[in-house]
């Protein structure tokens with residue numbers, strides 16, 4: 055499904071994760087407030103979204119290759135951000151507007167590991183929305199090491215339910 059072009063990564067505008075509300079910015083994969091997290095950043099790039107992440111040595115599966123759980127995390131967080139951006143745009147916003155970007159949770163995450171993913175090179179994940187509903191989006195993401203397609207994911211993202219929406223009780227659950 056085409057997405058309206060926006061400032062791409064070359065413009066280095068805000069990332070989707072920069073525009074999540076503070077209370078929703080603690081995710082291990084992409085929360086800007088989580089000091090121990092991966093701090094993944096997703097940028098619009100034409101009809102797609104893109105992120106680049108360089109795994110650290112401790113992210114290994116066996117020496118020289120990336121742990122599949124990390125690959126799943128990158129696909130998960132990047133796809134959530136892709137879905138959030140699509141829902142935001144559907145509601146008439148552009149990234150950079152003052153209104154925060156809505157937060158999605160993962161309803162389903164499927165990853166196909168196509169080839170071993172080498173450590174020591176930046177990984178690029180590209181995402182696109184293939185179905186957009188009222189409260190959900192289905193996103194397909196592909197992970198590349200250089201030019202080599204190493205993994206592909208299909209993710210169902212749903213707007214965060216009340217049970218995961220921080221209120222006063224949620225604030226107590228936040229890390230200090």
Ligand SMILES: CCCCCCCC(=O)SCCNC(=O)CCNC(=O)[C@H](O)C(C)(C)COP(=O)(O)OP(=O)(O)OC[C@H]1O[C@@H](n2cnc3c(N)ncnc32)[C@H](O)[C@@H]1OP(=O)(O)O
Pocket residue numbers: 078081130131134157158159160161162187188189190210212213214215218219
């Ligand atoms: C809050 C910020 C957190 C940020 C974290 C970033 C990513 C994460 O790690 S999230 C953590 C892992 N995920 C979770 O814990 C989510 C737990 N699950 C839930 O809370 C609920 O099942 C939830 C919200 C996903 C869906 O619940 P609910 O809204 O009642 O479902 P429902 O209304 O039936 O579904 C909405 C749509 O999603 C679809 N859907 C729901 N679950 C699935 C699924 N497992 N597979 C495929 N589609 C699904 C439904 O078919 C429906 O589609 P449509 O609108 O086309 O009919």
